[in-house]
Amino acid sequence: MRELRGALPSILSVITAVVVCFFAAALTRDLSTAVDAFIAMTWGAFGDWPRFFETGNAALVLRPLGESATKAAILTFTGLSVTVAFRVGLFNIGAQGQLVVGALAAAVVGAKVDLPALLHIPLCLLAAALAGALWALGPALLKLKRGVHEVISTIMLNWVAVSLVDNWLVVGPLRATSSGDNSVSGTDQILASAELPRLLGDVSRLNFGFVLAVLAALATWLFLTRFTRGFEWRAIGLSQDAARASGIDVERGFLEAMLLAGAFAGLGGAVLILGTELKYPASLGAPWGFDGIAMALIGQGHPLGVLATSTLFGGLRAGGTRMQLFGVHKSFPELMQGLALLLVAARLMWDRLIARVWRRKESP
Amino acid sequence: MISLRHITKRFGGVTALDDVSLDIKSGERLALIGENGAGKSSLMNVLYGLYHPDSGDVTFDGQPVRIKTPADALARGVGMVHQHFTLVPTLSVTENVVLGREPTKFGALDLQRARREVDATCAKFGFSLDTGARVSDLSVGSQQKVEIVKALHRGVTTLILDEPTAVLTPSEADELFAVTRKLSDEGLAVVLISHKLREVLMFSTRIAVMRRGKKVAEAIPAETTPEQLAELMVGVRVEAPPQGASATPGATVAALERITAPGLRELSLSIRAGEILGIAGVDGNGQRELAEVLTGLRPWDGGALHFEGEPVVRWTPRAARERGVAHVPEDRLRRAVISDLSVEENASLGRHTRAPFAKGARIDFETRRAHTTALLEANDVRPREPALRVGALSGGNQQKLVVGRELASEPKLLVVVQPTRGLDIAAVTAVRELLREQRRRGCAVLLVSLDLDEVLELSDRVLVMYGGQLTGEFARGQFDERVIGRRMLGILDA
Numbered sequence: 041m042r043e044l045r046g047a048l049p050s051i052l053s054v055i056t057a058v059v060v061c062f063f064a065a066a067l068t069r070d071l072s073t074a075v076d077a078f079i080a081m082t083w084g085a086f087g088d089w090p091r092f093f094e095t096g097n098a099a100l101v102l103r104p105l106g107e108s109a110t111k112a113a114i115l116t117f118t119g120l121s122v123t124v125a126f127r128v129g130l131f132n133i134g135a136q137g138q139l140v141v142g143a144l145a146a147a148v149v150g151a152k153v154d155l156p157a158l159l160h161i162p163l164c165l166l167a168a169a170l171a172g173a174l175w176a177l178g179p180a181l182l183k184l185k186r187g188v189h190e191v192i193s194t195i196m197l198n199w200v201a202v203s204l205v206d207n208w209l210v211v212g213p214l215r216a217t218s219s220g221d222n223s224v225s226g227t228d229q230i231l232a233s234a235e236l237p238r239l240l241g242d243v244s245r246l247n248f249g250f251v252l253a254v255l256a257a258l259a260t261w262l263f264l265t266r267f268t269r270g271f272e273w274r275a276i277g278l279s280q281d282a283a284r285a286s287g288i289d290v291e292r293g294f295l296e297a298m299l300l301a302g303a304f305a306g307l308g309g310a311v312l313i314l315g316t317e318l319k320y321p322a323s324l325g326a327p328w329g330f331d332g333i334a335m336a337l338i339g340q341g342h343p344l345g346v347l348a349t350s351t352l353f354g355g356l357r358a359g360g361t362r363m364q365l366f367g368v369h370k371s372f373p374e375l376m377q378g379l380a381l382l383l384v385a386a387r388l389m390w391d392r393l394i395a396r397v398w399r400r401k402e403s404p
Numbered sequence: 405m406i407s408l409r410h411i412t413k414r415f416g417g418v419t420a421l422d423d424v425s426l427d428i429k430s431g432e433r434l435a436l437i438g439e440n441g442a443g444k445s446s447l448m449n450v451l452y453g454l455y456h457p458d459s460g461d462v463t464f465d466g467q468p469v470r471i472k473t474p475a476d477a478l479a480r481g482v483g484m485v486h487q488h489f490t491l492v493p494t495l496s497v498t499e500n501v502v503l504g505r506e507p508t509k510f511g512a513l514d515l516q517r518a519r520r521e522v523d524a525t526c527a528k529f530g531f532s533l534d535t536g537a538r539v540s541d542l543s544v545g546s547q548q549k550v551e552i553v554k555a556l557h558r559g560v561t562t563l564i565l566d567e568p569t570a571v572l573t574p575s576e577a578d579e580l581f582a583v584t585r586k587l588s589d590e591g592l593a594v595v596l597i598s599h600k601l602r603e604v605l606m607f608s609t610r611i612a613v614m615r616r617g618k619k620v621a622e623a624i625p626a627e628t629t630p631e632q633l634a635e636l637m638v639g640v641r642v643e644a645p646p647q648g649a650s651a652t653p654g655a656t657v658a659a660l661e662r663i664t665a666p667g668l669r670e671l672s673l674s675i676r677a678g679e680i681l682g683i684a685g686v687d688g689n690g691q692r693e694l695a696e697v698l699t700g701l702r703p704w705d706g707g708a709l710h711f712e713g714e715p716v717v718r719w720t721p722r723a724a725r726e727r728g729v730a731h732v733p734e735d736r737l738r739r740a741v742i743s744d745l746s747v748e749e750n751a752s753l754g755r756h757t758r759a760p761f762a763k764g765a766r767i768d769f770e771t772r773r774a775h776t777t778a779l780l781e782a783n784d785v786r787p788r789e790p791a792l793r794v795g796a797l798s799g800g801n802q803q804k805l806v807v808g809r810e811l812a813s814e815p816k817l818l819v820v821v822q823p824t825r826g827l828d829i830a831a832v833t834a835v836r837e838l839l840r841e842q843r844r845r846g847c848a849v850l851l852v853s854l855d856l857d858e859v860l861e862l863s864d865r866v867l868v869m870y871g872g873q874l875t876g877e878f879a880r881g882q883f884d885e886r887v888i889g890r891r892m893l894g895i896l897d898a
Binding site for chain 1: 699700701720721722724725726731733738739740741742743744745749752753754756757761762765766767
């Protein structure tokens, strides 16, 4: 009950954002178009259930859900990345860079190493996690040894990663060796043994990545709430001074959390490559790492909140493409995300509102 | 005149204030006394606009007024200085004082004018403060002065002081009382929330006693005694605690050998098992730093620390705890508890990786709950709700939790700083008895307190610190308050 009440500001923010965006669409187009577009987005996000019941065609539900889940998986990983750093009081703005190097590591190991799937996939995931963690290690060490603020160092390393990977490695040394095709962009295709298995066959792109994301969120939640080390992280995040005075190794907590943050972002990159892109593409499609900040904040730093937020916005984004059929731009879901983030940041407003409603309910 | 009439305030099922009426007259010094949780602070928070009463009203000169926020209260000339300071540590004294109503020149902060004005306020009320200093560099005592100056600078006519002397040295407290006397002479009303009967009798022109949310009595200082007041506050007679039998100290537990660190100059001392070593001194003379060195919170530049006869190498808070050092720090909310964690989580802090709080790498929720429940019971922490946020407990109950937690580890060395700050009489007695019990158990206790009475009452041996050095050592039986007082000021007689 208390947890649910804690989630209220986020839920109300998201609802408000969706409603405001609906009116924005209605004002720029017209009301019936907006209704059609938002319905299309909903079916595109979570399955066209009415037509499924009409026709019995499971693909009408499974295909959209698969698209939503693949996006949700990546958002969950980058959201968790920001969240674990957040829980020790650090702000990891570097999930994007960590995701980029993780994605590249997954693409390279996926293409260059030949192993049975049972070993190949874990190896790719491990490589991505290590690459992401390595990218976060720099800022962590700079913070501990030199007192460099992690916001500055992680932001800067984002651009280093993008320049290094997108602007050099992927168009240079690691560019796909053309095999007959005239125009190839990105790196070599990964081998079939590195592809994340699809859970529903060809009917949907739903793959194992979403399962990994759910497991990661659950594991993070259990770690933070059930384990003494998770308790130490929370203590550090809430009060460094009290944690230190209690004998908790604050520096070690920082280091561990940043490494895990990098690993999660790297895994997000791996899921993107091994699940849907199947190579490191010329463009990653969305600033997944930066979106992770929004997921963490709307999810209020709760791993399961991040999972729920990511699932919702992953879905809305997948469904958003269908809005284009009605002449409504597909970036509306991103607008909703931005607006929801803004409203969540106005936390005090919700707290007051909720407190007032609560009081009215309690008093006779 | 301000009248609080039939004020009732409930929090959930708890009635914090039960039909309380109180007048505050211009030019008087009103002392509001009572135990922790008696409702003193709650009542004043109603007047200051922090709490909104469920029933009852507030009148200013007979006119009913609704005070919704502290801003409303300030606009009516009511200022309050809280126990927990509300200063911005990185700003200067001047900036803190003018914060919210800064003088400007061409739309920009006119810092020079601000400083002149703040200096003038300080001079007017007899405060000596370096108004250019950063607040984080000031001692707790000086920070409180800044809080008071802040209220005075806003031109308040009613000044509420919530436990002001809890952090002050005796001379600073005297200074404060002189200032408040001057304020009341000028027609201001001063309300003092306090536990300390002696200072209440010294300070006030009128005393209101609260117990369990009710006002149980009013008294004039000349017509009452500390014993009577104590009885009114707690309902039963509190007897002065017996002086403990003099200790038979054992082996040296910890020894500092010419330790030099920021705030400490070649300090050498030793603490033995089974003794309470009291450190007397005016705030800011190295006591805090001494406690931090012993508990691993402060590295030192020169000298050595020996623990149980061996020099220590890497002395971190964790290492210290593992060797059997327990710590009741001065700044409870900063170092001892984490407000946003639950009571049971806080009860486990420091020993959270061991039984009864953990089983392997996992938190042992069942035994943690059981252990915490027992801890709350044994130390009379109220309410007895292990799942409650610690921030929801009163300061006194937080402190009882901290002391109970630290003693539960059966330490070899116990470092306590200001252990009874802000506690009510019953809690003070309980905490002091716990310290004596630790001594009987054979624990070495280092007691740092700005309350000289406390140091003299508890200690087997008293060391006086001044300027990061020792200026005197006194064994029980040789305590002479006047000599100790001089040494505290750095005066070494021939």
